[in-house]
């Protein structure tokens with residue numbers, strides 16, 4: 111097992127980690143990669159932003175949109 115993750119492996123783990131927290135050893139490897147890789151930090155920030163936006167929409171759905179199933 112390699113100590114350092116490559117960017118592709120990290121992106122996959124980032125995506126999965128939002129549903130299920132990975133083991134601590136994997137989290138440590140992810141953090142180590144994020145410390146050293148600006149591109150993956152950007153990907154992580156973008157994923158967090160999108161997730162936060164989706165949660166906000168679920169909590170406060172827009173009221174000015176027509177209901178999807180009305181009059182069909």
Ligand SMILES: [Zn+2]
Nearest residue numbers: 116117147150
């Ligand atoms: Zn990377």
